[in-house]
Amino acid sequence: MSDLLNRLRGRGWRMTAQRRVVAEVLDGDHMHLTADEVHARAAARLPEISRATVYNTLGELVSLGEVLEVSTDRRAKRYDPNAHRPHQHLVCARCGAIRDVHPAGNPLADLPDAERFGFTISNVEVTYRGICPDCAAA
Amino acid sequence: MSDLLNRLRGRGWRMTAQRRVVAEVLDGDHMHLTADEVHARAAARLPEISRATVYNTLGELVSLGEVLEVSTDRRAKRYDPNAHRPHQHLVCARCGAIRDVHPAGNPLADLPDAERFGFTISNVEVTYRGICPDCAAA
DNA sequence: TGCCCGCCTTGGACCCGGTCCAAGGCGGGC
DNA sequence: GCCCGCCTTGGACCGGGTCCAAGGCGGGCA
Missing domain, CATH: 1.10.10.10 (Winged helix-like DNA-binding domain superfamily/Winged helix DNA-binding domain)
Structure with a gap:
């Protein structure tokens, strides 16, 4: 079980x-x-x-x-299913392949107070897009 | 014109x-x-x-x-229509309001080589989610 | 100015992922 | 082993978006 x-x-x-x-x-x-x-x-x-x-x-x-x-x-x-370790995603723009990635630092820290407009921010999603090695080779 | x-x-x-x-x-x-x-x-x-x-x-x-x-x-x-100045988005999880925001730093720099898996990364999208002041007040 | 080519617009059918619903099934507490 | 009420089912439905063939019209050229 x-x-x-x-x-x-x-x-x-x-x-x-x-x-x-x-x-x-x-x-x-x-x-x-x-x-x-x-x-x-x-x-x-x-x-x-x-x-x-x-x-x-x-x-x-x-x-x-x-x-x-x-x-x-x-x-x-x-x-x-990887809900228990915070992570972001890297996506191939050509074939759609997705990988979990773990950026250094906290992207929330990059948003100055002046850019928060009074929002209470609870979550940040980051999507990196590019071409994966397989698609680059093809 | x-x-x-x-x-x-x-x-x-x-x-x-x-x-x-x-x-x-x-x-x-x-x-x-x-x-x-x-x-x-x-x-x-x-x-x-x-x-x-x-x-x-x-x-x-x-x-x-x-x-x-x-x-x-x-x-x-x-x-x-704001295509000519790079920016990210801040979204209210309740009412859906969207604001353009300009984080400090470059989120791409936060992704270590070891986490790039050979991808050629061309673009990063960041979405901050939270509650806007109006929804928080209501 | 007027003609004509070929790009642009149109409405309606269609697609796809997702949601909703009422009816019947079955898990599990007693 | 019964029975309540949660769970499952299939099929209808929805909403955003795309596609298509037919006709319209922009604008280059004479």
Whole structure:
């Protein structure tokens, strides 16, 4: 039993085959899957699982803080199971590959008070865009 | 005649009533409008302008570098006429208000070589999220 | 000034990711 | 082992955006 499933159970999550499969798909080493990709992988193990359930479950995992929603493009949202170590994203502009990165310093510190306009800032997202080595070679 | 229209003409843009109106809407002090909002404002001056033309024109302005596409949420793209001074965005998580901000330093410099994975990085987008003073007061 | 080429505009169909809903299923506390 | 109420299902629906074929019109040229 994985840590993730234990944590969820500990939070009073009613365990069902569908939820287990979705959580296990994310808990694997697959990074930044779309909802449809999660659905496809889940369906490989539990063929009758519905799209709606995958969406519901992903939404719950996000609001429980176990998974992050990432929108690096305007296409499908992606789900990032690496929710427990703060990080940013590096995206290939050509093939869409995504890597987690860990910039030095705190980007919040770079925003002067005069540029905060009285906002209470709680979060900073940084997306680095460029060309990955594979696309550069091709 | 605005600078923007002059620049566009100088680049060989065929001038039409529709394009002029879209460019003028963006060139006003209205910031970060959605395509539909641009369409609404344009239609106030040129009632028969179509949605497709607004989308086409916005896309051209973006690829000419005169306007930036901003995706701070997963709803509609927004169009930012402030394309000539580099900046980032501060977004209210509650009401969606967007402000341009100018962080100190260069966020690219914060990404160590070891975290670049061989990518050729060309661009960094930073989105600060928080609560604006109006929403905090309410 | 007037013609004509070819770029521009139009409305409507279509696409895609995502959300919503009512009905039935089933987890798990007792 | 029962039963309550949460969970799942499939299909309709939504909203932003894109595509397309047909007709309009800008503007270079004579």
